[in-house]
Amino acid sequence: MKKTLASVFAAALILTTAACSSDDSDDTPAANPDEKVALTYWSWAPNMDKVVEGWNASHPNIQVTVNKQDGGDPAVAKLLTAIKAGSGAPDVMQAEYQKIPTLVAADAVADIAKEAGDLKAKFPESAWNAVTLGGEALYGVPQDSGPMMFFYRSDVFDKAGVQVPKTWDEYAAAARTIHQKNPKQYLGTFSSNDPGWFAGLSQQAGASWWGVQGESWTVAINDATTKKVADYWGGLVQEGVIDNKPMYTPEWNAALNDGTQVGWLGAVWGPGVLEGNAASTKGKWKTALLPNWDAAAPANGNWGGSATSVTSQSKHKAQAAEFVKWLNTDPAAVKALAGTANVYPAANDATSVALTQPPAFFSNQPDFYTIAAEAGKITKPFTYGPNVNVAYSSYNDAFGKAAEGKKAADFGAALDTIQQATVGDLKNAGFTVAG
Amino acid sequence: MKTKGAPYAFLAPALVLFAAFLAAPIVYAGYLSLRRVKVSGLGLGAGARTEVWAGLGNYARSLTDPEFVPSVLRVGAYGLIVVPVMLGLALVMALLLDAGRTRVGTFARTSIFLPYAVPAVIASLLWGFLYLPRVSPIVDVLDRVGITAPDALSSSWVLYAVANIAVWGGTGFNMIVLYTALRAIPTDLFEAARIDGASDIQIALRIKIPVIGPSLVMTFLFSLIATLQVFAEPMTLRPLSNTISTTWTPLMKVYRDAFVRNDIYSAAATSVIIAAATFVISYGFLKLVGSRAFSQEN
Numbered sequence: 001m002k003k004t005l006a007s008v009f010a011a012a013l014i015l016t017t018a019a020c021s022s023d024d025s026d027d028t029p030a031a032n033p034d035e036k037v038a039l040t041y042w043s044w045a046p047n048m049d050k051v052v053e054g055w056n057a058s059h060p061n062i063q064v065t066v067n068k069q070d071g072g073d074p075a076v077a078k079l080l081t082a083i084k085a086g087s088g089a090p091d092v093m094q095a096e097y098q099k100i101p102t103l104v105a106a107d108a109v110a111d112i113a114k115e116a117g118d119l120k121a122k123f124p125e126s127a128w129n130a131v132t133l134g135g136e137a138l139y140g141v142p143q144d145s146g147p148m149m150f151f152y153r154s155d156v157f158d159k160a161g162v163q164v165p166k167t168w169d170e171y172a173a174a175a176r177t178i179h180q181k182n183p184k185q186y187l188g189t190f191s192s193n194d195p196g197w198f199a200g201l202s203q204q205a206g207a208s209w210w211g212v213q214g215e216s217w218t219v220a221i222n223d224a225t226t227k228k229v230a231d232y233w234g235g236l237v238q239e240g241v242i243d244n245k246p247m248y249t250p251e252w253n254a255a256l257n258d259g260t261q262v263g264w265l266g267a268v269w270g271p272g273v274l275e276g277n278a279a280s281t282k283g284k285w286k287t288a289l290l291p292n293w294d295a296a297a298p299a300n301g302n303w304g305g306s307a308t309s310v311t312s313q314s315k316h317k318a319q320a321a322e323f324v325k326w327l328n329t330d331p332a333a334v335k336a337l338a339g340t341a342n343v344y345p346a347a348n349d350a351t352s353v354a355l356t357q358p359p360a361f362f363s364n365q366p367d368f369y370t371i372a373a374e375a376g377k378i379t380k381p382f383t384y385g386p387n388v389n390v391a392y393s394s395y396n397d398a399f400g401k402a403a404e405g406k407k408a409a410d411f412g413a414a415l416d417t418i419q420q421a422t423v424g425d426l427k428n429a430g431f432t433v434a435g
Numbered sequence: 436m437k438t439k440g441a442p443y444a445f446l447a448p449a450l451v452l453f454a455a456f457l458a459a460p461i462v463y464a465g466y467l468s469l470r471r472v473k474v475s476g477l478g479l480g481a482g483a484r485t486e487v488w489a490g491l492g493n494y495a496r497s498l499t500d501p502e503f504v505p506s507v508l509r510v511g512a513y514g515l516i517v518v519p520v521m522l523g524l525a526l527v528m529a530l531l532l533d534a535g536r537t538r539v540g541t542f543a544r545t546s547i548f549l550p551y552a553v554p555a556v557i558a559s560l561l562w563g564f565l566y567l568p569r570v571s572p573i574v575d576v577l578d579r580v581g582i583t584a585p586d587a588l589s590s591s592w593v594l595y596a597v598a599n600i601a602v603w604g605g606t607g608f609n610m611i612v613l614y615t616a617l618r619a620i621p622t623d624l625f626e627a628a629r630i631d632g633a634s635d636i637q638i639a640l641r642i643k644i645p646v647i648g649p650s651l652v653m654t655f656l657f658s659l660i661a662t663l664q665v666f667a668e669p670m671t672l673r674p675l676s677n678t679i680s681t682t683w684t685p686l687m688k689v690y691r692d693a694f695v696r697n698d699i700y701s702a703a704a705t706s707v708i709i710a711a712a713t714f715v716i717s718y719g720f721l722k723l724v725g726s727r728a729f730s731q732e733n
Contacts, residue, residue, distance in 0.1 A: 077694055102697070105478045133479070192677050215476050249675045251567040258569075386478055393695045397502075397680040404590055404677040425696070428496075430474040 037062045037319045040090040042079070043308075044069040045144075045343055051336040055326060062319045064092070072096040072306065076103065079311065083108045091314035092324060096306045097130040098196065098388045100139050101210070105386040109309040113138035115321035122329055126379040127346045131307045134212060134383060139309055141328045142346035144337065146267035146304030147375035148200045151274065153262040154286040156185065164288050171291040172236060178262060179241040186243040186255075187263040190233045192403045193246035195395035200301035201265070202226045203382040205293055210385030216432035217385055219423050222415040228293075234411030237403060244403040253277040265290065267303040268344040268372045271359040283364055289375055300379045305346065344372065387425050394421040461710075468493050468703035493704035502682040503705075509594070510684050514662035516598040517605075522654060524602065525609035530639050532610075533617040544614070548607035555604060559671035562600045567675060588676035597679075600668045605661065609654045616650035617643055652724050656717055663713050666690070685709050 041052065041064050049066040056063050067090060069075040076099050082088035083106055095103055103109045116138055120128055127142035152164065157174075160181050165171035175187040191197060199209065207225040211218040220226070236242035243261070245251055255261040256278035264270065274285060292298050308327055310320040327333050331353045334345045338354035345354060351373040358368035385391075398414035426433050471489035478484060497503060528547055532540055550558065566587035568574045577584045587596040620643065628638050644651075666686040673679040673687075681695070682688040685705065693702035 077697075080697060101479075105474070105483065106697075107483070193674055212477065217477065244677065246674065246677065249567065250564055250570045251675070254569045260569075387696075390696050393681045393691055397682065400677040400680060429472060429478070431478050432476050 037316050039064045039320055041066050041092040042069050042075055042090045043094040044071050045341040047340045050340050064323055079108055080106055089311045089313040091320045093309050093311050094306050095309045098384045101384050101386045104139050107312055109139050110312045110317055111137040112310050112321040115318050116325050122348055123346055124376050126381050129381045140307030141324045143308045143328050144305050144343035145346040146302050147379050148267045148290050148301045148303050149375055150288045150290050151264045151266050151270050151285050153284050155284045156262040165291045167295050168291045175241040184260050185262050189243035189245055190237050190403055191247040192399035195392035196303050200303035202229050203301035203380050204299050205229050208382045210383045213434045216434040218434045222419040227412050230411040230415050234408035238406050238408040271361040275361040286365055298378050300375045302379050390425040391418055391422040394418045464703045464706055467700055468707050471700045493701045497705045506682050506685050513598055517601045518658045521602045521605050524606045525613055528610045529613035532614055547610055550604050551607040555667035556671050558600055558604050559668045563672050563675050566596055590678045593678040597668050612654050613650055616647040620646050
């Protein structure tokens with residue numbers, strides 16, 4: 001922290017003459033091309049410093065230093081503290097999509113629409129919507145995205161004579177068959193620990209939990225669409241054909257590895273998780289698109305993913321925006337993001353420039369990234385609000401209770417609890433909330 | 436003049452540290468608890484949020500939060516399990532060690548004390564693994580002999596599961612405190628009792644326990660305060676189960692408000708309430724037991 005502060009101060013002192021220019025044609029960073037600028041970049045993606053080396057080598061006047069963070073939540077907590085303190089924030093910051101409205105509301109990230117130029121066509125609509133909040137401003141450039149995918153144990157499916165489910169009805173039927181043939185096996189689990197996972201499933205069904213209506217926010221966490229999703233899972237948990245234990249526990253890891261969890265509704269980054277937790281099952285997993293509510297109109301949701309934003313404390317907005325744009329759109333950079341930093345780049349052309357080989361854990365599935373690209377293309381738009389954190393922590397509590405009780409009716413009621421907590425928090429803070 | 440200033444010079448380091456690291460944060464927390472952020476409209480962009488005075492609004496919200504009272508009751512129930520069990524075990528072990536019946540006294544003392552040296556977070560992770568049925572060797576062994584162990588993290592057992600970690604970690608410390616007090620008792624008391632025909636058990640009940648009363652009061656007070664501040668154990672176990680909510684204890688609610696909801700103002704208010712309650716309960720307890728705790732010499 002101290003180091004960061006010191007370097008930011010140093011940069012500020014040395015470069016007080018730096019002018020923020022809004023005129024940025026592609027290769028000239030600022031008014032004075034000989035001027036040297038040092039930028040700091042907070043990111044938690046592995047090997048991001050190696051990706052940035054490519055930029056530093058070709059841009060001697062804009063040197064970027066990566067400052068490794070622990071993860072999305074601690075990085076945001078640190079950034080918000082720096083914003084409140086008035087100094088200490090980096091120039092560039094990795095920010096998860098669901099955190100962007102919170103950061104915008106705290107005036108922590110800058111609008112770089114003018115500096116970045118028109119990039120809309122380069123990204124999927126859902127990612128673009130997340131960084132613009134549906135307006136004219138641009139609060140970051142999409143870096144990676146997490147289209148949801150269905151992972152399953154093809155050996156178990158073959159043995160049980162189960163086809164890959166195309167609809168949620170088929171998924172439920174498959175869950176029943178698998179659990180009946182072997183009562184120890186489950187096709188999946190309902191996790192009260194992963195609000196982002198459930199948000200993705202609701203997004204697929206067509207929900208958008210927040211929205212902007214004129215000058216006020218709308219909150220629709222307990223709307224009919226999300227209720228449909230909750231009731232569906234509540235029914236399966238009550239029936240006992242889907243497990244009710246949270247994901248990402250030693251228990252869940254063991255279940256993936258010993259073949260009692262035989263399916264996972266994960267996202268494109270899932271192979272890394274499976275490889276780490278269930279290494280001994282390599283070669284037995286396959287992937288497919290998520291089951292659908294309407295087989296005729298396939299849709300998808302997003303779980304995870306982040307953008308690269310310029311903070312409001314940056315003294316070099318133009319240069320920072322140029323770096324952010326390069327990082328997420330330049331073919332070489334996108335390739336490095338995928339190959340070195342191991343993220344799934346959000347850029348539309350990532351599949352053709354960077355992702356020609358399937359991940360090692362899925363070497364038996366050469367079309368892995370073709371499926372991922374399809375999953376990304378059909379991802380529905382979803383708007384996050386300024387208090388996602390409140391809704392998500394309320395999700396943990398409300399669905400924890402519901403999952404423990406194993407009563408279908410409690411799942412729908414849990415949504416009412418979350419809705420109430422979320423709207424209550426917005427109103428209490430003074431936001432205008434419609435309805 | 437020089438001699439007059441000397442005491443203050445000696446006191447200065449302590450006073451400065453006290454002011455900087457205890458008094459100032461308390462005052463700042465008190466100040467924050469009376470403030471709040473006011474957002475206008477959509478709350479997006481610069482100047483959309485301002486900090487304003489909130490009066491006692493944060494306190495009112497804290498106390499009327501539907502999660503607050505259950506979390507207080509939960510900690511009460513937790514304390515009713517932890518404090519008697521932990522102090523009971525500590526007392527029995529201290530008496531046994533003191534009775535000198537065992538040759539392995541030093542080893543036993545160290546091994547009972549050792550869990551206290553394990554940080555609460557590590558201890559909770561260790562116990563977490565032992566609680567989760569699929570990875571627990573205990574459940575495995577019980578399974579082999581035909582007993583189906585209950586799920587330790589299910590709603591009917593989770594309170595005991597958390598209490599067990601605290602008992603495991605805290606017994607050793609309290610045992611050492613009580614044992615040290617027992618060693619300080621003059622041996623002529625026991626000799627006199629033996630001559631009068633008292634048995635070991637009678638000596639323990641009639642002499643040892645009353646004499647170490649002040650130490651018992653102190654350990655009780657420490658345990659009480661630790662109970663009110665229970666945080667690390669449930670916080671570490673939370674992601675492993677459905678049954679521990681983000682507001683399971685009052686301190687977890689403070690954490691959630693401050694670092695998950697970014698609402699340091701109501702977190703500050705809840706902290707002040709917890710601090711005040713801790714003070715009232717500890718002070719009330721000391722009043723209740725009179726001055727015994729601090730008057731060993733009389």
